[in-house]
Amino acid sequence: MVQLSMAKAITAGLSRAMDRNDHVVTIGQDIGKLGGVFRITDGLQERFGHKRVMDSPLAEAGIVGTALGMAQRGYVPVCEIQFDGFVFPAFDQIINQASRLRFRSQGQVTAPIVIRLPYGGNVGSIEHHGESPEAYFTPTPGLRIVSPSTPADAYELIQQAIDSPDPVIVLEPKRLYHSLKGEVDLDAPPSGELDRARVVRLGSEITLIGYGPMVSTLLSAAKVLADEGHSAEVVDLRSIAPIDWATVETSARKTGRVIVAHEAPRTSGVGAELAARIQEHCFYALESPVLRVTGLDMPYPPSRVETDYVPSVDRVLQTVDRALAY
Amino acid sequence: MVQLSMAKAITAGLSRAMDRNDHVVTIGQDIGKLGGVFRITDGLQERFGHKRVMDSPLAEAGIVGTALGMAQRGYVPVCEIQFDGFVFPAFDQIINQASRLRFRSQGQVTAPIVIRLPYGGNVGSIEHHGESPEAYFTPTPGLRIVSPSTPADAYELIQQAIDSPDPVIVLEPKRLYHSLKGEVDLDAPPSGELDRARVVRLGSEITLIGYGPMVSTLLSAAKVLADEGHSAEVVDLRSIAPIDWATVETSARKTGRVIVAHEAPRTSGVGAELAARIQEHCFYALESPVLRVTGLDMPYPPSRVETDYVPSVDRVLQTVDRALAY
């Protein structure tokens, strides 16, 4: 067990995957000498050489599209997209190609690539650097989307994503890269399934569901609630697509009240699917509607006001009050 | 009043808008001599000249991106994207540019463009030609998305979209282009608001909500239900973003049961947002969960089996049975 930041945990996971399988390569902007703008690939080019750690030209479609081709040649490419807001030029290669090669070819061609995508706000940066674009990917059958909430989870998820025969987007909560440290067992083999949610706090009165950077907010809220005498269960989705409905619904049925949190705007966010499915499958168990605590329905704002945009512990608590009042 | 197909109604609306405002121009692949692959721009280049009806190179980002530039010069460009499945190369220009120019510039720069996008399935074509990509756009504040269900509505919506100071995606139900005919009053000024839903059939026991190509399916289902002694209200959303919640919620509260239908896959579709919001705002009024009748959670299938994919009257009825059984 070592104490690692989330950034270092991802580096360690990536590096371990590259050690285990010499067909794992990585490609992205500035990931070589610079080690990436977040230094996630720091030292990897020195260790694995220019061939396996490729600085790409400045073109996101090029990164994902050539990664697909390398995968067709037997490689397992891990793409780094520099920031959340810059993934859209690669959209066609992700939506029309990566996600459906297996389907369109009835399994003759697959796309075992990983797309690492730093995301999330409250990082005090400029436009396009604090966004949460997951809702643009979730309507896509054939695409896996995961997001870790702790260094240990990040270490495991990046390896599982690389092992997965499906294309996986790993949404990395960039706010936690360097701010969150935790215990990581570097020798533990990646265990369990890629699409399992985790109940990270047990509770009985209300279920708080989140993923990535929101999980620590929900845990803080649950603590405050405990002090106030309320018992909240916290579910870390880990996999945003597909969602582990069994875990989600079990918790919803148990508590009868559910709140979903994410940083992306409310409209058509991941919370919509959660609410829609939970109200359908747990209709008789719900004591209050599924409520959403989310980013606002506007583009990501300038950073001086971003704390009013990203869900805070306060906003979660206020929403819990609303739910409990039903 | 004349009898027009939906295709001809759109042509008429476009042509009228170009008559009324000489800064309305249109750009897209094959829209000149060919009149577009669906012949929607048939005759427009002859009438308005090469300058106002521009055949573009084969590049969707180029079409939308240059349209934005023309808009910044004072034009009102109407872009034609050839098919649903080919809009993704333009994604960055739509999501990162068109939808947020107003926001990022605090109103100094706007994007009054229209993007016409034929969509929907059951047209017996090959891959990428039968899809419903609306869920990729709905998470986007600042973007309007509309879809007509009748020729009269198409005639009006295309003109309203062109008049709108916001960027508007007009999802054109291509299955209805030539198959659906209806009365159109060519002299009527476009009236009312772009984002108003319409109750197209009054009912009391259940609300069926849809848009575009699904509306006629829902109306057929409502008819069958009426024969069976059940009274279904049908709401045509018309505007998918923003949604006219007042109309939707009024109906939901009235009937207490809601079904949403769309051709896109269920996960993270427009139905998710409708269900999420309705269960929140009409919690006590609901007698059954909001149910969804949608495309399946797989990429659009080969056309020989597409009728099993696109919601049918039968599937709607089966779902109504489920709702009524609560």
Next chain:
Amino acid sequence: MTSTNAWIPRIVGDANEHPDDAAGGMPADGIETVQLLDAEGGEVRHPTYSPQLSADEVRDAYRTMFLARRIDVEGTNLQRQGQLALWAPAKGQEAAQIGAITALRPTDMVYPSYRELAMAMHRGLDPVAILQIMRGITHATWDVDALHFGLFSFVVGAQTLQATGYAMGVTLDGADDVVLVCLGDGATSEGHVSEALNFAAVFNAPVIFLVQNNQYAISVPTSGQFRGAPAARAAGFGMPGIRVDGNDLLAVHAVVAEAAARARAGGGPTLVEAMTYRIGAHTTADDPTRYRSREEEELWAGRDPLVRIERWLRDQGTPEEYFSELATEGDELATDVRARVLALTPDGITELYDYVLAEPSAALVEEREQVERYLATLEGR
């Protein structure tokens, strides 16, 4: 190697007018077009390139061209008879396709677009696999690894990046395979294609971009597609660009063979612009009379790539039986293919859940069961 970097500006007064090339001839932009066989089948001497194929090899090549055209006719017929949703004829482009693919090793990977019927048949793909796409039976399903022939790609240009990545993988392997990727004149406008050219150059990838310039992207002539021809564009990305008479089997073969040899030797990518013509409609849904003239079509009919080889083969003394036997073979193949196409039935939709993810998620399993139950209720009716 011929230099094709001459750039003669073709700046026109009002570009919005999109003037068609006067008579549908080759563009007068000063870029040389490599030719080894003229429209009459007469040999043309070239300072750099010479025919690389023996008469036997040409006969083999011609056979595939001929059979592909026969299937093409059958595709169009089947569509007219309502048996296919669509057919995209390759007619007229057989020399470009077969000239290129015969210059490769069978293990060199090919990434087609959607018009490469002749290439596919050369690689041994059963044409039914293509026809069934157009019948709505499957999307694109064949054994890519065994054939070294990639899936058809209906999103214009998207395949070029994947081909480039595959070629980067070849480099990573230290192998000497070559990759050929097919695209049209229209496709060159897609940003993804420029990115592919750039990645190929930067990573020095062994990939050949074969642009079949058939003069149109649906209705848009090349004059409305670009001002700088594809062959000229290559130089700006740092790779050789060669224009070749795409209706000349021998020339296409020679040019692609040279590009392949260069790539194999570590010399990186090449762009080959094969000047050809789509004799048929863009697809059976298209109406070419709206955008091209009778004269132009006749001009190009006179440049038919099959006629040219047929003449050459006759000049070489190929006996009449060769041609008559081939005609019979073609008819038999067409009859067989037609019968098998008509017999095709699609997989049930629920079987398609097998291909969404490697292992279906719980939600997919659940949805599949629901759909199965629902479909069963319908069968009862």
Next chain:
Amino acid sequence: MTSTNAWIPRIVGDANEHPDDAAGGMPADGIETVQLLDAEGGEVRHPTYSPQLSADEVRDAYRTMFLARRIDVEGTNLQRQGQLALWAPAKGQEAAQIGAITALRPTDMVYPSYRELAMAMHRGLDPVAILQIMRGITHATWDVDALHFGLFSFVVGAQTLQATGYAMGVTLDGADDVVLVCLGDGATSEGHVSEALNFAAVFNAPVIFLVQNNQYAISVPTSGQFRGAPAARAAGFGMPGIRVDGNDLLAVHAVVAEAAARARAGGGPTLVEAMTYRIGAHTTADDPTRYRSREEEELWAGRDPLVRIERWLRDQGTPEEYFSELATEGDELATDVRARVLALTPDGITELYDYVLAEPSAALVEEREQVERYLATLEGR
């Protein structure tokens, strides 16, 4: 007009090695670099281009360059002091920016990327409008129509398509305005940029693509970005491509002036590749020591665009007071700007609902009210 179409292949053995240019000098790819003033400020004769600016005009230009650099220093300082989230220095690129913009009419539209501080100041934009972006106060808000200076664009390359479209609008108007769009060497790799070049050529749009080739895209040197230089790429899209010494005010001005005259006369687009160097870091978040050498930085420091003009101005007999007064003006401006930046406060988040749609939807109005109520409860605490 100088022809810049020579293409000398730079195919290297293993492209993955991305060798940096030996000493960070100009690339030896055979493309001519137009220069009118050498690093010492001495005039250079050129067969085609000659200086177009009077000494007074150069002094005006130098003033903006100097003031921009002063603000640049202030930006870096403010960031170091924790007052800005980020600063992207323009230091070293002032000649490229001011040379280009002084060749335009004030009514010619400019589309910047995000590094055009000097250009912006030339157009009269209050630098606070830029600094406030980096302070997280606004995104990009200035009166584009009045200044004819577009919004900063942080999505690399996206602005090039919009600039091209604007220029297409100029053609539709039958006007003789010209559009200038700024991009970096890295940006040329984005597919959108290639699409912009192609649309510009096909529609013969009056747009000038100014590529400030500052040798790096963050850490990636041009050798890892492309094999065909931007200037060479232009030809393949059917437009002239001219490379110019981007640290030479007079040369950039002359080259852009010629391109603008051609565009105004209906001659269509031009690509200008201005060879320059980002003296500072990519942004204050960057660490250039990881990817470039001390020697290279020193080499380019010796080519400082301000020093060169200062020398030339002194040679022309510009009095010392001009320089000392300018220094004072710079300090005063910096002090004023700093004070105003520190005084900035953001709009409340709820005011931003005004800018989502032209008229807020009912749902937006409702959400805004909720947020207002919620924020009011917080104030109570």
